[in-house]
Amino acid sequence: MATPSLPASPARPSLLTRRTGWLWLMLGAIAWSLHQAGIGQPRQALVNWDGLSQLGQFFQASLTPALDPEFLTIIGKATGVTLAYAVCGTTLSILVGFGGGILASGTWWRTLFPVGRPLGWLAPLLWMTCRSLLAVPRAIHELLWGLLLLHVLGLDPLVAVLAITIPFGAIVAKVFSEILDETPQQPLQALQAAGVPPLLAWLYGLLPQAFPNLLSYSFYRFECSLRSSAVLGVIGAGGLGYEILLSLQSLRYQQLWTSFYALILLNGAVDLWSALVRHRLGVTNRLALNLPQAGSNQNSNGARSPTQQRLRLSWLAIAIAIPLCFIALELDWRRLWSPHSRTLLADIATTAIPTWPSGATLATLMQLSGLTLAMSILAISLASSGGILFSFLGAQTMLLPGGLLCSSDQKKHWSIGAWAILLGSRGLLLLSRAIPAPIWALVFLYGLFPGILPGALALAVHNFGILGRLMAEANENLPTGPARALRTLGASASQVILYGILPQNLPGFLAYSLYRWEVCLRETVIVGLVGAGGLGRRLTEQLSSFDYAGLTVTLAAFLLLTLAVDLVSHQMRQALR
The missing domain is CATH 1.10.3720.10 (MetI-like)
Known part of the structure; x- marks a missing residue:
């Protein structure tokens, strides 16, 4: 009589899959970072005990911020400048990013030059070229752009606006291109199969689907611009960041916390307004990355239908705020191509030509x-x-x-x-x-x-x-x-x-x-x-x-x-x- 065979035991999950490989690499990178920071090294002092009393004074001042009318007037004007920088920088970066996002989208080039057709080999080449060109401006932080433009244009509001526009335009282009590439392609492909010209097929088959996420990310980018406009105040561009720097340098912690509270209120108000508009549009996530589809494009928690009147008021407010901010900052675009600016840019370009770095320089880098x-x-x-x-x-x-x-x-x-x-x-x-x-x-x-x-x-x-x-x-x-x-x-x-x-x-x-x-x-x-x-x-x-x-x-x-x-x-x- 044959002995019945036992069922095979389930195979153990492998510890060397693609995902687990990245996990082990990530854990090793964290351990290496802790070592580089000096954590766990007994001979390296990390805490400056003499400075803790100053830190206590800093947090204690949060309970008694400066509220004198003269300083509050200064903070009110600085808040308006910070908001204007963010509005102008966001507007220009979205315009630049939308055009750049189309050019950096693989879907765009595959639509114009389909695989298997004449010139189909151009699509990946053009896509890679555009993505590579975007890497340079977005790799340089807006603060560095601000410092560089400061040497050319001096203390001018144009410095802050351009410092936000240049890197943020490249970042928006990269994210927009990824949103377009990750949008379902079936409607686009159906239109192409029906003989619709590539450009019209792309405009009607892909862009309407991607528009909610593009709009949602634009609101998120505005919130980022608001934080960046405060950072640019550190280099003297004005606004709340500049007032924060002055108060911190003079150790006036009460005035410093007044600036903090103004910045918190401004960020909170923009955050709340952005969330309300997105929810009324049915777009509930600021940035939809690897999230369930039900959560990225519609409210699954039974939110009320959009109130058209309130949405129209929001669009009207945006339409009014954008030109008002440009007018309030009095941006003089002619300074970009003035003889003085061209001379300074030429001098910088000439002196920026590097020689091959020495071995010591490479080791330091x-x-x-x-x-x-x-x-x-x-x-x-x-x-x-x-x-x-x-x-x-x-x-x-x-x-x-x-x-x-x-x-x-x-x-x-x-x-x-x-x-x-x-x-x-x-x-x-x-x-x-x-x-x-x-x-x-x-x-x-x-x-x-x-x-x-x-x-x-x-x-x-x-x-x-x-x-x-x-x-x-x-x-x-x-x-x-x-x-x-x-x-x-x-x-x-x-x-x-x-x-x-x-x-x-x-x-x-x-x-x-x-x-x-x-x-x-x-x-x-x-x-x-x-x-x-x-x-x-x-x-x-x-x-x-x-x-x-x-x-x-x-x-x-x-x-x-x-x-x-x-x-x-x-x-x-x-x-x-």
Whole structure:
């Protein structure tokens, strides 16, 4: 009699898949970054104990901000300037980015030169050329553009507007091209198969589908421009950033916190208005990356239908605000091609021609590149961890009565505490992202010695506020069916998170983090300005000393590092899909 065979045991999951390979690489990179920051090295002092008293005075002043009428008038005018810079910079960057996004889209070139047709080989070549050209302006932070333009145009509002427009236009073009390429292609292909000319097929088959996400990202870019316009005040461009710098240099902490509160209110108002308009349009995510389709283009939580009258008022306000801001800043575009500007640009171009760097220079650049990379990795790791945690605390659909993490017996007595946690979490996220990263770096330098650690912490705090808000929105727009089913079956709050929410949103969370990692690398420049180390500090020193030849070499190293990070980030996002 034959012995019955036992069922084969299931194969163990491999530890060397594409996704796990990236995971091991990421963990190793974080460990290396901690070592580079000096954490775990017993002989390296990190904390400056003598500066902690100054740090205490700084936070104590938050309770008694300066409220005298004369200073409040100054802050009111500075707030208007900051808003005007953001409006003008965003408008121009979206116009530039829309055209650049079309040219950088692989779908655009494949539509004009289909594969298998004559000249079909041109499509990938032209796509790669356009994407490569965009890498240069977006790799250079707006602060560096501002410092460079400052040498040519002097203290002029045009400096701040162009400093936002140039890099943001390239960033918008890159993101717009990715949105267009990731939009479903079936309607476009159907129109092409029906004989519709390529341009019309693209305009009617692809653009209407991509428009909601393009519009949503435009609102998000406006919020980013608002933060950047505050950062540009550090170089003397005016606005709230300039008032913050003056108060910080003179150690007037009460005035400093008044500027902070004005910046927080401005960011909060723009954030609220942006969210309301997007929700009425049915676009609930600022940035739809690796998120469920139900959460990216429509409100799955039963939001009310759009109120056309309020939307019309918003569009009218935008139509009025844009020309008013351009008029208020009195931008003199003729200065761009004036003889004086052309002469200065020619001198800079002549002196910026570099010689081949020596071995010592190359070694220094490699060392600083490593520190810059370590700073960005450590910053985004901390920001992502905090953002994921606060994405549950700051989401309306989690702890409030009827939320996914609120059981039926908690609905009555937990309501006040849940609202306190929600408002406190959102307030902390708003405070973190509203205050510019270089200001956070100066604050951390009170209690830490100069190096990449205070820079990494400053970038982490600033990006924590951004990532936490993006991730909280993803949680709010998540289809609730799986999580509610688990809750009905008696699952605890932690089990609902682990098995009902994270499996759906974790790819999107990681995609957000990878996207912000690319931004973090660029932002190492602005914390380098205040002594946080890395390539950013070298770049600012070379700009200050008019060493344009050395600046070109350092920018080349920074550009190569940016391209490498972009490539790694792209490959990791592809693995998540």
